[in-house]
Amino acid sequence: MSWIDAVPALAATVVWFLAPGVLTSYALGLRGLAAWTVAPAFSTATLAVSAVVFGKLGIAWSTESAGIAAIVPAAVILLVRLVLRRGFSPAVQPDSRKVRLAGWLGLLPAVLIGLYIIVRGFRTPGTMSQTYDAVFHYNALRWVLESGEASSLTLGGFGATFYPGAWHDITSLVVLSSNASLTVAANMASGVIAVLVWPLACLFLSRQVFGPAIPALAITGTVSVSFAAFPWGLLNFGVLWPNALGFALVPIGVGAGLSILGLTTQDTLNRTAAWGLLITSVLATGFAQPNTTFSLAALLLLPACQALLSWMRGQHRAGRTVRGLLGGAAAVALAVGVWVFVHSLPMVTGIKDFPWAPYTSVAGAVGEVLLNATNGREALWWISAAVVAGMFFAFRDRSTLWLPPAHMATAVLFVMTAAIQSSTTHIFTGFWYNDSYRLAAMVPITGVLLAVYGVTGVAVKLRERVNLQELPIRMRNTRLASAPALTGVLGALLLVVVATGYQEEFVDDINGTYNKPANVQATLVDPAERAFYSRIDDIVPEDAVVANNPWDGSAMLWALTGTHVLFPHLSQSGSTEAQGYLAEHLNEASNNPKVCRLVHRLDVRYVINGTFRFWLDDNRIDNYPGLTNLRMNPGFELVEQQGRMELYRITACDPELASHTPEPRNGT
Template sequence: MTWLSAVPAITIAVLVLLLPGALLAWGLRARGFALFALAPVMSVSLIAVAAVAGPVLGYSWSIVPVAVLAGLATAMAWAARKVLARTWPDETGRRRFDRRFYSAVAGVALGALIIGARLLFVFGSPDSISQTFDNIFHLNAIQYIYQTGQASSLTIGGMTGIPFYPAAWHAFAALVGQLSGASIPVAVNAANLAIGALVWPLGCVYFCQQVFGQKMHAALLTGVLSAGFGAFPILMVDFGVLYPNLLSIALLPGVLALGVQTLGLSKVPDFSRPVTGMALILAVPGISIAHPSTTMAFLVFLLPALCYLYIRAARRWRASWPASRRPFLLWTLLLLAGATVFTVLWDVLRPPADAAFWPPIHSYRRAIFEILTSSPMARPPAVLLTAFLVVGLVVLARRRKTWWILGLFAVASILFILVSGFHPGDLRNFATGTWYNDSFRLAALLPAATLLPAAAGAIWLWEWCRRCLWRPLRAKLIDAGTPAARRRTAASAAGFSVIALTVIALLAQSGSMDYSAGRARINYQLRPDSQLLTADERAILGDLDRIVPPDSIIAANPWNGSALAYALADRKTLQLHVLSPISADDAIIYSGLRDANTNPAVCPAVRNLNVRYVLDFGTEEVNDGSHPTPGLMNLEAAGVVTLVEQRGDAALYRLTACR
């Protein structure tokens, strides 16, 4: 299959991420670049809320409830903004399409092209799948949505017997598959391509605009830098795979940009403060249902900014104390109340202790080195990003107004140091248990915190070169030249900018990015020895829909990849995931199907479950697991099955016993 044939699915993924949210952002009076930057944030919220409401209101999952909700939310947002505008005029919303808009779009386009090319390389083929543990759940969950008609986070966990699972990514991927008619693997890759190559650079450029202003070169540099982190987005399509984290972290910069505006720290706010607060409230459901841990990252990342504002205000209140006692007391009480709520959320929104079992991976010294060199999880150093980061930290440290950015970077760094370099204990569990004490998840959050300091360094170096090197030379050339020479000088300036930007883009791709892309590509290759599905096993799954009747259940060990018969062929196995609960009948078949002719307990279990076929994919399991199912071995020799199809060591059998 070629990528050209996947263009419709990719196009639909982009449109689903942009159109519903753009309508809602328009209702909030977002204009110019903000209209596009906030579109994915709002779209995911609309998708997530519409999905959760499905079981309550009784409709099946499709694009229709998303469109209806988008229309209703837009009307309500427009009306609310009109009411608020009477007290808080919103002049900032008049920003339109100008040179700053086009430079921001160009920056996003640069990041999208680079990240898109990397992801195409990683995926290899549009219908490839990640050969990793969690992908069994993610792919089968989309088929579960198709069959149940529900994409709610409160129902999708029914596939594995859990009450809640963050399912915004699954709802989005299911929409891509429904609207494009693409297979589940193609829909998944199209969805992830749109998330990584569009949502992430959009949010990064918008975040930096809010903090540093709408400088043209800043937008271009930020777009290039967004594509230079080996830890995101590639790490989330490599390890796990953690597709919900991919979506939630891609949304994080855009939501942080709204947080910065709400706190009044933006240089170019797009809304009045109340409207920004409303936009932030509308954005929270999306990032939270995509993955709650990223919501906690958002809160803790903004904590230094909040402390900075409080300290600055306290100094101002002290200067006029008699008149400022009440505001000081009010804001202190609000801060304490917020800290209490945050502490409760920090304790509640975390997995069970037995699920947060990931150990530290190296020393705290190594963790510090990896943070400064943008090379977490033992990746090669990103030399250019390191230079930009060091310069940026110095620049930000010299400006008191930007100290909160240093605090944001410090918080993310401390979390990564604790999770990867400290021994298990109460401190580590309290600080990083929200992320399962998993170094990979916190490593993927580092780029969102590193972006601002690195961008600050890149912008400062660019402006220094232009001020100290190019402008004096340009002045001499203009003074000595003719009008034609002046025009050539201007053209040369543009040419040098393009060359410099190209060099930065190429250098940013060396080291960590090269390694990350090559490492991730291995997990998407279909080989004779692939860990989850071999080439022979996938070939058999490709034939199931024409051999196995839709109502038949297939006996198989889910740990060897055979459970993917559900996602890839729409045929159910005993367990749809390795963590699905095992019934008494399941246990009888797993332990004794080969004894069906002699064990009287087997045939009633077979009939209860309507088991008519068996998949034998051998004993090699994903993640080198060991979960033997002796009842499914040597079936042909036991005389209970007949061979239907065999590819290498993989075989499909028809159950002949128990008739």
């Protein structure tokens, strides 16, 4: 499949991420940059919540049902505005044309650079991620498409338990809208998150922090795609597609929170829109991946402290010191209570002691954060210098005083996971599975703002130091000597650095996960195996299940072809007792009546043996002894073979088949 062929899937992805949200934004009264930059949060929350509601009502998940759901929030908001009329706060005046133009043109380099990285990193639109988590995500997509059930309440275990499904909801709609394959749709979704959703969210937050400052808005797009840890890092590690969606939406929630706290510059939201957007962001990040909701809360903690201290000082100056102290104490008590409550939630207790070994020293981890070289990546010197400069300028500005401490707090969380890992650090890092990659991806959220401040701040300082008398007369009173012009020059230099220096590293980051040479260790499914699976799909009836050891790559048989497998994920957690028994005893079918009873109950009629090259040192590979030595056991008929890959039909449990032994086909 060529990239031209993937355009319909790409277009469908953009539409589902933006269209529902734009309708809601305009209904709320937002216009211009504000309406479009926050749209992904509204879209994600709308579709994820709709999937849950449809699941409860028994309504199938489809483009038609999702399309109707997409217009409901806007219709409700407009109805409320019509009923309340004067009671509904007016919309904020949109930015000027120049400000909007600066923001949109500033996004163009981000989109172009991002598309280059995506195309080079994936190589082809349908390239499959060769990672542990990708197996679950691909098969979860297949479950949604086959069952018509997209609710996050039942996605875990495919119809059993909670799993945040926003990414799967949107990606499944891409498949349904464009008829793209699962791998193409997954790549388009993850690409749009990195290239469009994340830069839009950063642009919104930049607008909230810096106001209608043309220089800052013009370079935000370029800066947003200049960090390795995010958005590019999560296309390599995991692969953590739901996490990537959640992190991409966090800046929108932070911008809404700053509006409520009164820490914005010429706010682009009214009070109603700010509260609505914050609640929406909590829903969107929660249904994308709850640990990104904790990221949103953590990043708003420092601004909230700054706003609280400012309020307490105001109370003291007004002669209401006791009221200020009581209010502050109540806020602290509420925060502690929420902290204790959240730590008691089963969702948190189940992950807060997740084991990860430290991989570096404290000094090494600190150095990685300073150089934006987390998890052993190459140092990004220029963007790191901009971040450090931005911390200097942000400390001198009361409205951004919270920003450096928030960035440093995120850095500390990363250091805890990368270099320490103890029961004490798990109290703070357990929300993110104690995972350094997830916390590294959180650093660029504040890093983008600091880098933008660094570039614009340096430009202002340079302007202050320019001796106009030394310039040619024709330049002294022109815009060429202005701070915005100098910002443009520095931004252009940064663009050159990203386009010529950083982007190849980002491409390699993606390539390492998606394009593994055939026959190397850590390859889950290679082209030969995909071809073999296609032939199997023509042999196995639609209602039959294929027994499999998922570690040989066959877990992907369902996702890639629609042929059902007994074990669709690499972990046996959630497997039934019957599945576990067959994993251990299926090869005893000819002399074990219990095996045949379970075979009939689960409709298992075939067994597949594939190649083992994925995580060979993981002992879970050995949890399927009942699927071995089939050629040496009676009751299994070889019907398809290609090299070491084999497909057997189970004849031991069917007397008619047991007497029929045709020659197997041998694929080439």
